[in-house]
Amino acid sequence: MDGWVKVKVAAKYAGVSERTFRDWLKCGLRHSRLNTGTILIRYAWIDEYLHDFEEKENQVDGIVDEFFKNG
Numbered sequence: 001m002d003g004w005v006k007v008k009v010a011a012k013y014a015g016v017s018e019r020t021f022r023d024w025l026k027c028g029l030r031h032s033r034l035n036t037g038t039i040l041i042r043y044a045w046i047d048e049y050l051h052d053f054e055e056k057e058n059q060v061d062g063i064v065d066e067f068f069k070n071g
C-alpha cells in the first residue's frame with residue numbers, strides 16, 4: 001500500500017490497538033505531525049518498523065540445533 005494514514009487507520013492496518021500504536025510512535029516509529037496536531041504515517045514506515053521485529057529463525061529449532069551440536 002502507498003500513501004498516508006491517521007493513527008486509527010494505521011493501527012488497524014498493523015493489527016494492534018490505537019494505544020499500542022501510539023506507544024510505537026513514542027518508541028521511534030516514523031511519523032509526521034501537522035501544525036494542527038494530526039499525526040500521519042506512511043504504510044511503508046509501518047512495514048519498516050515491524051520488519052525490525054521479524055523473527056529470523058525459529059528459536060526452538062536454534063535451541064535444538066545448539067543442543068545436538070554441543071551434546
